[in-house]
Amino acid sequence: xxxxxxxxxxxxxxxxxxxxxxxxxxxxxxxxxxxxxxxxxxxxxxxxxxxxxxxxxxxxxxxxxxxxxxxxxxxxxxxxxxxxxxxxxxxxxxxxxxxxxxxxxxxxxxxxxxxxxxxxxxxxxxxxxxxxxxxxxxxxxxxxxxxxxxxxxxxxxxxxxxxxxxxxxxxxxxxxxxxxxxxxxxxxxxxxxxxxxxxxxxxxxxxxxxxxxxxxxxxxx
Amino acid sequence: xxxxxxxxxxxxxxxxxxxxxxxxxxxxxxxxxxxxxxxxxxxxxxxxxxxxxxxxxxxxxxxxxxxxxxxxxxxxxxxxxxxxxxxxxxxxxxxxxxxxxxxxxxxxxxxxxxxxxxxxxxxxxxxxxxxxxxxxxxxxxxxxxxxxxxxxxxxxxxxxxxxxxxxxxxxxxxxxxxxxxxxxxxxxxxxxxxxxxxxxxxxxxxxxxxxxxxxxxxxxxxxxxxxxxxxxxxxxxxxxxxxxxxxxxxxxxxxxxxxxxxxxxxxxxxxxxxxxxxxxxxxxxxxxxxxxxxxxxxxxxxxxxxxxxxxxxxxxxxxxxxxxxxxxxxxxxxxxxxxxxxxxxxxxxxxxxxxxxxxxxxxxxxxxxxxxxxxxxxxxxxxxxxxxxxxxxxxxxxxxxxx
Numbered sequence: 174x175x176x177x178x179x180x181x182x183x184x185x186x187x188x189x190x191x192x193x194x195x196x197x198x199x200x201x202x203x204x205x206x207x208x209x210x211x212x213x214x215x216x217x218x219x220x221x222x223x224x225x226x227x228x229x230x231x232x233x234x235x236x237x238x239x240x241x242x243x244x245x246x247x248x249x250x251x252x253x254x255x256x257x258x259x260x261x262x263x264x265x266x267x268x269x270x271x272x273x274x275x276x277x278x279x280x281x282x283x284x285x286x287x288x289x290x291x292x293x294x295x296x297x298x299x300x301x302x303x304x305x306x307x308x309x310x311x312x313x314x315x316x317x318x319x320x321x322x323x324x325x326x327x328x329x330x331x332x333x334x335x336x337x338x339x340x341x342x343x344x345x346x347x348x349x350x351x352x353x354x355x356x357x358x359x360x361x362x363x364x365x366x367x368x369x370x371x372x373x374x375x376x377x378x379x380x381x382x383x384x385x386x387x388x389x390x391x392x393x394x
Numbered sequence: 395x396x397x398x399x400x401x402x403x404x405x406x407x408x409x410x411x412x413x414x415x416x417x418x419x420x421x422x423x424x425x426x427x428x429x430x431x432x433x434x435x436x437x438x439x440x441x442x443x444x445x446x447x448x449x450x451x452x453x454x455x456x457x458x459x460x461x462x463x464x465x466x467x468x469x470x471x472x473x474x475x476x477x478x479x480x481x482x483x484x485x486x487x488x489x490x491x492x493x494x495x496x497x498x499x500x501x502x503x504x505x506x507x508x509x510x511x512x513x514x515x516x517x518x519x520x521x522x523x524x525x526x527x528x529x530x531x532x533x534x535x536x537x538x539x540x541x542x543x544x545x546x547x548x549x550x551x552x553x554x555x556x557x558x559x560x561x562x563x564x565x566x567x568x569x570x571x572x573x574x575x576x577x578x579x580x581x582x583x584x585x586x587x588x589x590x591x592x593x594x595x596x597x598x599x600x601x602x603x604x605x606x607x608x609x610x611x612x613x614x615x616x617x618x619x620x621x622x623x624x625x626x627x628x629x630x631x632x633x634x635x636x637x638x639x640x641x642x643x644x645x646x647x648x649x650x651x652x653x654x655x656x657x658x659x660x661x662x663x664x665x666x667x668x669x670x671x672x673x674x675x676x677x678x679x680x681x682x683x684x685x686x687x688x689x690x691x692x693x694x695x696x697x698x699x700x701x702x703x704x705x706x707x708x709x710x711x712x713x714x715x716x717x718x719x720x721x722x723x724x725x726x727x728x729x730x731x732x733x734x735x736x737x738x739x740x741x742x743x744x745x746x747x748x749x750x751x752x753x754x755x756x757x758x759x760x761x762x763x764x765x766x767x768x769x770x771x772x773x774x775x776x777x778x779x780x781x782x783x784x785x786x787x788x789x790x791x792x793x794x795x796x797x
Contacts, residue, residue, distance in 0.1 A: 228692055229790045249696070256694025263793060267689040271405035276398070283398045284695055328693075340793075 175202040180234035194220045196392040207362045209371040209378055212388035218372040219340050226259055226338045227251040260329030262339035266321040268313040275309040278327040285332050299327040303357055319350030330361050336368040343375045355381040403706035417675045421668050421715025428664040429723030432657050433730055433755030439653040440756050448523025449583040451642045452615035454624050457635040467566055475609040486620035489522040492611040494600045498563025505551045510591045511561050513600025532579035540578035542594040548580045565605040573603050665768045673776035676708055680780040687784050688792025704777050712773035720762055730755030
């Protein structure tokens, strides 16, 4: 469970161009949620996603992952938290270009110290679900956008994190690939029980998720 | 985990193949040239030292006290044959020769010049320093009043093979004596002093000529490189003046030091170029991938693994450069050792300074070990600035920048 209490975040604090990016956010996200932060551009949805993902700090308030407060953690502890508890899917896929699809999917598991046998088994399992099992030996650059995003999803899911944070995952995909991706992510959410949080203004995602958390001007509405 | 880091480092090292090959080529060429120059410098110095030892002082020389100051044959070693036999039994002594030297005047009908007469034993000198290798012209023989003459002295006195000259000096009683000699051979030792002044004749003739007894000499020269030998001989013969090669020829020490400085400067310049090369390539390579590193940090890869990856990338590239450079350098050194560089066009100037006109290189393991250490050090230093850049990355900035 993720719990946010009175979370505030400013950009350019104490400067004339100061932006109050997150305003008194109070929110609880239960395990296994399939939710979307929705709102117009600049409303703070990505900032909130990044704060939850321990990628960004907040200026005040508290964020708890289960019972652990993550806002007070040091840089190393935040990196470890991201590695062990979270999975990330980015708009630009961000795969490691010199590693094969198979190695990219197993990357986080490798960092976590899983054995080669466990990694191979899990990679194959995910590749079959995401229909990229024929591409395991390929390099990311030889794949289409949709295929790369599926590899990114597999990488995020592989180590079975508590939560996956997906920021505009369909932004670079056509509608057919977007729908396919959302179907797959929903299936993963249901099969694996992983919480998945999206930040997007894609209607397709809004129609797919079970909960929409609306934001405007940095506040929940 | 580490196998993945090694794999990523290896693939990244060669992912920009032309850039990496350019750097490897730069390291290899710089290194092989540097090794070649070091080999040549050392070859020049060693050749000069070797010839000076073989033709004159050996590793150690023994003189009568006062001889080196007074240059008078009354200060001579009287029981030289006994000492020679003793020395030949001393551990570390490889060869011993006895020489008698007298300074005087060499004269022809038209020319005269200062000259030093050396009474030597050809067989002993051959064993001591391969004396026949100094032959420039003629035949090494003392037959028929034969004498061997240094190249420059021959030029000064305008002597050829078969020419005659008179050498005059004071004998042990203070009387002026002369000896008529015929030139059987012209020698070039590249020892400036010998080439300019020396006349070599049979030692037995010199005894009679100078009025001294058989077995009395002015110098006992010893070959034997063990460092302890000099001190043990100083202890063994306190009544004599025991001198090492470098004490006798301080110019050689200075020249060795000078060559060391030349080598060090060359080494520093080349390594600086290598350092800047690796730094430039690593810096650009890391800037190219700054987003990749930011994302890796973002998804949970610890900085220490990224640092290790970059370190390995630098090592892979520099090691490839080193291995190529070591191979090219070895080939170059073998060529220089076996064939040398022919600088005959400058032979007069070179010989004046005691160098041969064909310069041969030497090969030392230290060229490769010090270069290895320097290249690895340069590669480690070169990644410090790029690593600092990565350390400062805030993953969120990279992720924002992608949008």
